[in-house]
Amino acid sequence: xxxxxxLHLFDVDVTDNRGRYRESDDYAHGxxxxxxxxxxxxxxxxxxxxxxxxxxxxxxxxxxAELITAPAAFTAVTGAAHWDVLVRARAIETQCxxxxxxxxxxxxxxxxxxxxxxxxDPWGRIVAQQAHGEAVLLAERNTDEQASxxxxxxxxxxxxxxxxxxxxxxxxxx
Numbered sequence: 001x002x003x004x005x006x007l008h009l010f011d012v013d014v015t016d017n018r019g020r021y022r023e024s025d026d027y028a029h030g031x032x033x034x035x036x037x038x039x040x041x042x043x044x045x046x047x048x049x050x051x052x053x054x055x056x057x058x059x060x061x062x063x064x065a066e067l068i069t070a071p072a073a074f075t076a077v078t079g080a081a082h083w084d085v086l087v088r089a090r091a092i093e094t095q096c097x098x099x100x101x102x103x104x105x106x107x108x109x110x111x112x113x114x115x116x117x118x119x120x121d122p123w124g125r126i127v128a129q130q131a132h133g134e135a136v137l138l139a140e141r142n143t144d145e146q147a148s149x150x151x152x153x154x155x156x157x158x159x160x161x162x163x164x165x166x167x168x169x170x171x172x173x174x
Contacts, residue, residue, distance in 0.1 A: 001038065004045035005030025008053050016077045017110040023049075033059045040141060041066035044096065048072035051086045054093060061094040061156065066146065068094065071101040079114020084126075091120040095150050097141060104132050122149045 007030050009023035033056065034045040044065030050056055051070050060068055068090065074083050083102070091098040097119065104115020119128040119139040128137040150156070 002034050002036035002043075002045060004034040004047065005032070006047045006050060007031070007033075007056060008049045010049040014075050014077050016075050016112060018075075021075075033063055035060060035063040035065050038067075041143075044068040046070050048074065051090060052082075054090065057090045057094045057096075058159070061096060065094065065096050066143075067097040067099060067141070069099045069101070071103075073103040074114045076112040076114050079116065083114055083116055084118075087118055088120055088124045088126070091122060092124040093155070095122040095146065095153070095155065097121055097139075097146070122146045 006023075006027070009027060009029050010021050011024050013020050036043050036045065042064045044057075044060030044063065044067070046056060046060070046068060048071065051072065057068065070087065070090070072083075079102075087098050087100045090096075100118045100120065102115050102117040103113045104117075106112050115130075115132045117130045117135065117137055118126050119137050121127050121139075121142075122145075127139040130137060
C-alpha cells in the first residue's frame with residue numbers, strides 16, 4: 001500500500017554495551033512524509049528515531065493522518081529514559097492514535113532494546129501495552145472521541161510557524 005524510508009538516522013553515542021550507533025554508515029535517509037489510506041483510517045508512517053522529531057509528526061497530521069505507526073528498537077538506555085514520554089507526546093500533539101511496536105531483549109552486536117510496545121489514544125492514554133515478550137496488542141479506535149478531542153482543542157487551527165527572523169528580539173525605540 002505504501003513505502004516509507006526512515007527520515008532520521010540514528011547516529012548517536014549511548015552509554016550502553018555497544019556505545020556507538022551509526023545508521024548512516026549503512027543506510028541513506030528517506031525524503032518523504034508518507035500517509036496511507038487503510039481500512040481503519042489514514043495511517044502515517046514513521047520508524048524508531050523519527051519519534052524524536054515532532055515536526056515529522058506535525059507533517060503527518062497535516063497530511064491527514066488519524067493513526068501513526070512508530071515501530072522501534074529503542075536501546076534499553078534511551079528507551080527507559082524517553083520511550084513512554086515520546087510516544088505519548090506524539091499522540092497528544094497530533095491528536096492521533098500512536099501504534100508503537102517495540103523490539104525488546106538482547107541481540108547480537110551487543111545490543112539491548114527496551115521493548116514496551118503500546119497503543120496510545122489521541123488524549124495520550126495508553127490503551128494497550130506489552131512491556132516484554134511477543135504479543136499482539138488490540139484496541140478499539142473511537143473516531144467520535146477523536147473528532148471530539150480535535151474539535152474541543154483545535155491545535156491545528158492554533159499552530160503558528162515562525163521564521164528565524166520572528167525569533168529575534170524585537171527592536172524598540174527609546
